[in-house]
Amino acid sequence: MSEETAAAGAVATDTGERATATRNEQRDQAGRFMTGGMPPEKPMDFKGSLVRLLRLLRPQRAALLGVLVLGTASVALTVIGPKVLAQATDLIFAGVLGRGLPAGATKESVVAGLRARGDGTMADLLTRVDLVPGHGIDFTAVGRVLMLVLALYVIASFFGLIQARLTTSLVQNAVYRLRRDIEEKFARLPLRYFDSQPRGEVLSRVTNDIDNLAQSLQQTLSQIVSSVLTVLGVLVMMFVISPLLAIIALLTVPASVFVAARIGKRAQPQFIRQWSTTGRLNAHIEEMYTGHSLVKIFGRRAESEQVFREQNDELYSAGFRAQFISGTIQPAMMFIGNLNYVLVAVIGVLRVASGSLSLGDVQAFIQYSRQFSQPVTQIASMANLLQSGIASAERVFALLDAKEQEPEPARPARPALVRGRVGFEHVSFRYRQDTPLIEDLSLTVEPGQTVAIVGPTGAGKTTLVNLLMRFYEINGGRITLDGVDIAAMDREELRDKTGMVLQDAWLFGGTIADNIAYGADDVTREQVIEAATATYVDRFVRTLPDGYDTILDDEGDTVSAGEKQLITVARAFLAAPVILILDEATSSVDTRTEVLIQRAMNSLRTGRTSFVIAHRLSTIRDADVILVMENGSIVEQGDHETLLHSGGAYSRLYAAQFAEAMAETD
Incomplete structure (x- = not known):
């Protein structure tokens, strides 16, 4: 996946932890806008x-x-x-x-x-x-x-x-x-x-x-x-x-x-x-x-x-x-x-x-x-x-003159063989210097594993994957990909090995085919259609007058929210990344479409290291490892059945969602 796609997607993500880190500053700005006041100029x-x-x-x-x-x-x-x-x-x-x-x-x-x-x-x-x-x-x-x-x-x-x-x-x-x-x-x-x-x-x-x-x-x-x-x-x-x-x-x-x-x-x-x-x-x-x-x-x-x-x-x-x-x-x-x-x-x-x-x-x-x-x-x-x-x-x-991100290393390191083994070693991070978010976090994800990350808003779930993508630089510890510190790697090369499907689907002005092909280079129309078919995009594209040549505006108003999400899934599918990040990827679709996307995701995750951020716990039952985060720390980890019977934080979250579902049914 290209660096531009990942960056645009990350900007579009409205995460709880980032809102928590910048809430005071944004409130001050909003106050100035509402009062018509002007911040002091140097x-x-x-x-x-x-x-x-x-x-x-x-x-x-x-x-x-x-x-x-x-x-x-x-x-x-x-x-x-x-x-x-x-x-x-x-x-x-x-x-x-x-x-x-x-x-x-x-x-x-x-x-x-x-x-x-x-x-x-x-x-x-x-x-x-x-x-x-x-x-x-x-x-x-x-x-x-x-x-x-x-x-x-x-x-x-x-x-x-x-x-x-x-x-x-x-x-x-x-x-x-x-x-x-x-x-x-x-x-x-x-x-x-x-x-x-x-x-x-x-x-x-x-x-x-x-x-x-x-x-x-x-x-x-x-x-x-x-x-x-x-x-x-x-x-x-x-x-x-x-x-x-x-x-x-x-x-x-x-x-x-x-x-x-x-x-x-x-x-x-x-x-x-x-x-x-x-x-x-x-x-x-x-x-x-x-x-x-x-x-x-x-x-x-x-x-x-x-x-x-x-x-x-x-x-x-x-x-x-x-x-x-x-x-x-x-x-x-x-x-x-x-x-x-x-x-x-x-x-x-x-x-x-x-x-x-x-x-x-x-x-x-x-x-x-x-x-x-x-x-x-x-x-x-x-x-x-x-x-x-x-x-x-x-x-x-x-x-x-704004402060830039850390420059790329003169001689970037790269893994001898990219398999998708990810390691977090005593990682610490904070958006603001006086507000710690993640402290001394350690985690190892084996190649091909699916890791689900759950927890309340502001716990640090999306921050964890943003650090993996180097959208932010960590304050302490290190993150490795197949044993190589990602800080020593070229950002573009790192992000080319990663695909993201975000909660807020990002589309640009162009055809549906162009949007699907955005994450890959030199792809044919047949490959685009194959990816669309695998992710159930083809079924609604065929109903459009211009098919894959249908023009989308930059807001994607030509298609529904669920269809936009499916297009972004097809984009990630075509990119064929080594590491896959799914941030609430099914939040904008109906139950039937969610089932279809889950099937596509199962196929997409095969053989790839996957990080799935989810609030709907029913969608991550088959994850190899489930991480429960609170206040930037991993408080529990294990599979669904183990965590459910442990009576801990995951069990409480699951019970709360089950009770909410029952209340809605009543």
Whole structure:
């Protein structure tokens, strides 16, 4: 049987001992859900999570370098544009002024005449203008400049388009690897992790948080690269044109950084709260959806709706506050940018009037000033996206950092001959460190024996077989298979030798034939039908319109509960395991079907070591050994007749069931 089948089945098993071990923790969680409260969140490591997120891009260094090179080229051409365009402004200005001056005169004579008349301001202005008295606008030269500017912007846009495509590929590949890492992480996580986490919370991290992370990276990575390069390029050009105006423009940067930092610091906790609440709301919805029949039966719909409203209101509050607070960054940056624009315009005009700058230079500088404030504003406005993405990234990283099961041994041991001899040697185990469950348990099961395990709920019956499957690691002692410690074996190899039929039948979306064949490799349709016939599945499959090709949904609603159980029995039959585990395998079937399954089980158990967990004692009379467990210990063992006449725990359990059956008959 495959490891995935066994793991899925074990997750589906609702055992008393596991519920006992986690009851307090689940009650605390349920209390938080019912009150709409939020568990305390640790402060987010923004810098550390951002650095770790950027490491995801490391395998694509070439693409990242391409993004930087193309971004630099695109920004450089865009930044050069205003400086070139300034030449067109100067040509037009010179033509307008030159047309009003007497033809044949020189610029020097005109300037000297203006100074002689006391018009020094106009004289200073003309000294910075390359004009010819009597000549108008040179439209040919202006056209050449405009065509050059157009070419610069077209090439810059082309580079930007390629950069955007590279960025998309870069981000999607990084997210693809992240999803792959999470899928591989699931295979390494112990069953204990899934027992302690609401399924909706785990699903939210794998779906919502990763989608939000991808969107944030996609929208911010390319824009941040372009914005940073634009700021640097524009800053250089501003200092080339006028160091004084550049220093004035830079005076607003500290104010912008201060405002963005203050607003971002207030928004960050709200983003953490928003995504944490989203996870809890998803967990509640998932629980209510999968258990909607019970919710209706027990009349808990109103209470469920109340919990949903409280969680939804909390999500609305957190989302509104996060978006509103972070959304104030952009208007604040625009206000500071407008102040910078006014200062540059006023002082620039004075510099033109004094002859220190040409009109084209001032026009170019004003463009650079807007280009300088715009990327700063964009970076600030993207802070909400970045913070939201980092909040999601940290939740995903928390999943990736969860404690894994013990690694497989470098050189796994394996029995020379697998016969099915199982030994428990002074085994101790506890789900919680302060609550012992199994203490100093020893047991030897010979090959081919059928061992029945009975006892009250929470006694440790299912835990015993979970330890044999290494779904949990023992705290003391050891478990052996044909003399080899299973802790030294490869888990997948160990589980391939084991078949399980659980109380809660697990089926996946697919055909009945696919579900039967799930536990074996390279099986034919004839083998599937043979297994189905042996386990009495064939008798009802033949009545279905599509037979073995009937599609089952993931809930198995196409067939009855008893028929689902029969399909899982057929699956175990086809896998032909060395060790067979039956955990209340007949609990969901009627009496007649139970008789049929018991016959199939007798055939299936032949020559195999079998562990049968049962509450219905009438089903395990023919077991070779019956173990009676209480509080994690074996209090009695023997065959049915011996234990029945001993007057001990087994006898009391049997008498209680007999009395209950008689009461039901009456």
